Amino acid sequence: MLLVTCMQVFMLVNAGLKSHYKSLDPNNPISFHGSYFIYKNQKIDLGPKAFFIDGQLSDQETAAYDFVYNSVNEAVRHVVDGTEEEPMVLYMAPYVYWIDDPDDQEIRIPKPGEGSPYGLEIECEWLRFQGLSEKAENVVLASNRGQTMGAKGNFTMFKIIGNGTSAENVTFGNYCNIDLEYPLKPALNRQKRGSAIVQAQLVLCRGDKIFARNTHFLSRLNLLPFYGGKRTLFDGCHFESTDDALAPRGVYLNCTFEFYSSKPFGHTEETGAILLNCDILSLTRGEQYLVKSRGPIAAVDCRMTSELVTYWGWKSEPPLESRNYNYNNQLNKKMVVVGSKHPYATVDMTGKEVLDAYRFEYNNQVIYNTYNLLKGNDDWDPMGIKSLVLEVEKQKGKSFSKLPTQLIVSPTRKKIETGKDEVTLTATFKYFSGEVAEREKITWMVAPEQKLLVELKDNKDGSCTVVPTNKNDETKEVIVYASTSSGLEAASVVYVTPKILEAPKFIATPIIQKVKRGQLFVDYKLDMPFEDQSLVTWYRCSDSSGSNPVKVAVSRFNEPEKMYQLSNDDVGYFMMVSVAPKHLRCEAGEHVFYTMNKAIEKEDVLARDGVYVVDLKTLPTNIQQKVIPGFWTVDCSKPEDTSEWRDWEADNSKDSWYYGPGINGAANDTGIVQASKGARLRYTPSGKEFGDMKVRFTACTAKTAGQGFSSAKAQYMDIFIKFDNENMNGYALRLYRTTKYHNAIDCVFMKYENGRATPVCEPVSTSCYRTPCYITVETKGDKIMAHMESPADYFVEPGRPEVKLSVDMNAVISSNTFGGMGFQHTGTVGSGATLIKDLVIEWK
DSSP: OHHHHHHHHHHHHHHHHHHHOOOSOTTSOEEEOSSEEEETTEEEEOBTTEEEEOTTSOHHHHHTSTTEESOHHHHHTTOOOOOSSSOEEEEEOSEEEESSOTTOOSOBOOOTTOSSOEEEEEEOTTEEEEESSSSGGGEEEEEOOEETBEESSOEEEEEEESTTOEEESOEEEETTSSOBOOTTOGGGOBOOSOSSOOBEEEEEEEOSOEEEESOEEEOSBTOOSSBTOSSEEEESOEEEEOSSOSOSSEEEESOEEEESSSOOBSOOOTTOEEEESOEEEEOSOEEEESBSSSOOEEEESOEEEOSSEEEEESOSSOOTTOOEEEESEEETTEEEOTTTTSGGGEEEOTTOGGGGGTEEEETTEEEEOHHHHHOTTTTOOTTSOHHHHHHHHHHHTSOSSSOOOEEEEEOOSEEEETTTOOEEEEEEEEOTTSOBOOOOOOEEEOOGGGTTTEEEEEOSSSEEEEEEOOOSSSOEEEEEEEEOTTSOEEEEEEEEEOOOOOOOOEEEEEEEEEEETTEEEEEEEESOSSOOOOEEEEEEESSTTOOSOEEEEOOBTTBOOOEEEOOGGGTTOEEEEEEEOOOTTSOOOOOEEEEOSSOOOGGGOOOOTTEEEOOGGGOOOSOBOOOOTTEEEEEEOOOGGGTTOTTOOOOOSSOSEEEEEOOGGGTTOEEEEEOSTTEEEEEEOSSSOOOOEEEEEEEEESOSSSOOSSOSSSOEEEEEEEEETTTTEEEEEEEEOOSSOSSOEEEEEEEEETTEEEEOSOOEEESOOSSSEEEEEEEETTEEEEEEEOOOOOOOOSSOTTEESSEEEEEEOOOOOOOEEEEEEOSOSGGGOEEEEEEEEEEO
């Protein structure tokens, strides 16, 4: 009796589902028949390589049929490898398919050996995601986690390993920082996890022949649409992103983009990325670039619109070797040459044969030559235009299917000496798909004004020998250009020195003189006709023999630091100087040392008590881990409150700071900058007890949007004050990135006790951490105060009164007698660093 009842239930479910089934999209009806379905008058039989998925179905309903599921995750458990002729297809009815449970409160962490946590990992050859709706937004594969928001690490919805992965009529969306709106069934709407823009990724893949058509890729930071594919084509797809977002190696055809920041490609790889007939809506301000760090781009027949963008470039400062390809592009309906501020980096293909590699005209139609770009060695033709291209070849009598898109000259940045060295530059031609192409005839040249610096010998085999002939005294930067009649271009930078001479001899060896109270001067004479570029280094030593030397000042930028300003910290030490003789036509010679035979006394010093104007230009940045009164301690440290993030360790085997120009937002400034994550710099004054203190400096951030740091995973900068550097006790102003905002930081006072920091006030949010940002931290009795402001002109997001345009904050502390100060930076270096300049320390 029980068996009969179960069978009856199964038959009722089966009959009821087939008779009452209705897709959520009435404009694209699906007729479901159990073992098959009909869509757009096409019958699709279900089987081991054809699954039907609809999130409306109950578990009981899906159990009634083979190859029918109500979740993508369950379906993926049963996939088998497909082939190019018979792919493994997931037919998905309109619905929102959560790949990662948004209601699960558990924090996603990477598996051992992985850098990111994944929502779903798939190994399958020729897997196809097929949406059963003409509107991609009706079939949504969703997640809503990102770095520090539901995940530790850059959460990625899919990791797919296999060739031939494809998608059509679907949306891949990470709704960590954007709202999910689903008009077909508003009950499936979901608000974003948070407003701060964090790394929330979509699809990391490993394979070849990756293809997406009418597919939407939605997130913000680190979009990653099929990131990692060898050959990838996006046809008629839509992308929404901020920085570091787009696949670095792919063809984007007839696509639309919404850029919410200025550098959507973190980088491109090998032959780069190509935009063909694309429409870009830029929602940034000022200058819109395509690439943040490196790699080539080609843009053909593209249109950018924006209310606030005034310039379209490839990269903010392209290297001299870079070459990007431009044709028929518009900014706000006006023709532009992309990258016009750096014309060396742009090849305008107008009237050149190289344009045929990307597009040509046939029967009054524009044909985008995806066959040439993607065919590789196996004739891949995802757009089905091979026969047309071959027909055009016959009619016009020239190739349209074997056209390279890249010319590379290597090596570059080599230094060669006149009369001694030479360098052979080799040209390589590449098809966009990565294969080496047949060599074309190359023209080698240098600019007319550089012809006396080198001789070029064309070896007629695709290489050129560069012979230096520099008769000047200075090393010269020479750019060697390579070009072909078809329009391909490349360049190599060569540093050409005159004949290197021996280091000059001393006519008079170094001696330290007291030129006036408060100053020492190293006097020496060199036998040379050139300007002095000697490396002068100052030390404090414990005796007149030069024992226990510690560097206190160094030379930089070929400017000998001959004068040394004495301070109270020098009292009691024997000053030593070393000079390594050098001029512009030689390498530095051996250091010659001189040590004073008498220690510095108080009356030798002419310094304002209680004020230290730090000369950062001469500050040594080599690792010096000892905490010594009167000295800087320079090291790298991973504080306890970053231990949750195991993705880095303190490294004291190399310098953790450098003095020089910054990058990105700090590119126009020079100061001291972090070179290692965890860079720490501390000053311990001479003396036993100190009263109130003030520290003021200018911060120049590489980040330009006010976020200060690369992510919110315990990335911060502490400014120590009233600090015991030996035991790590005292106070600090902490500047840190949070998950609250993508264009603001938080500031909070911290109390340090034996290296462990805890907040002593409520945080203040501010958008003013931008270049330049003027920062002052001071103490008065039991109060600690901070002021921050920036004169930078930037867009102030309305409706956020809690985000301050400047900072004035204070807190109650326990007074102490410490006088140390310093900086601790736990953020990513490079694009996440902060340049520090104009540092002044005061004590009372």
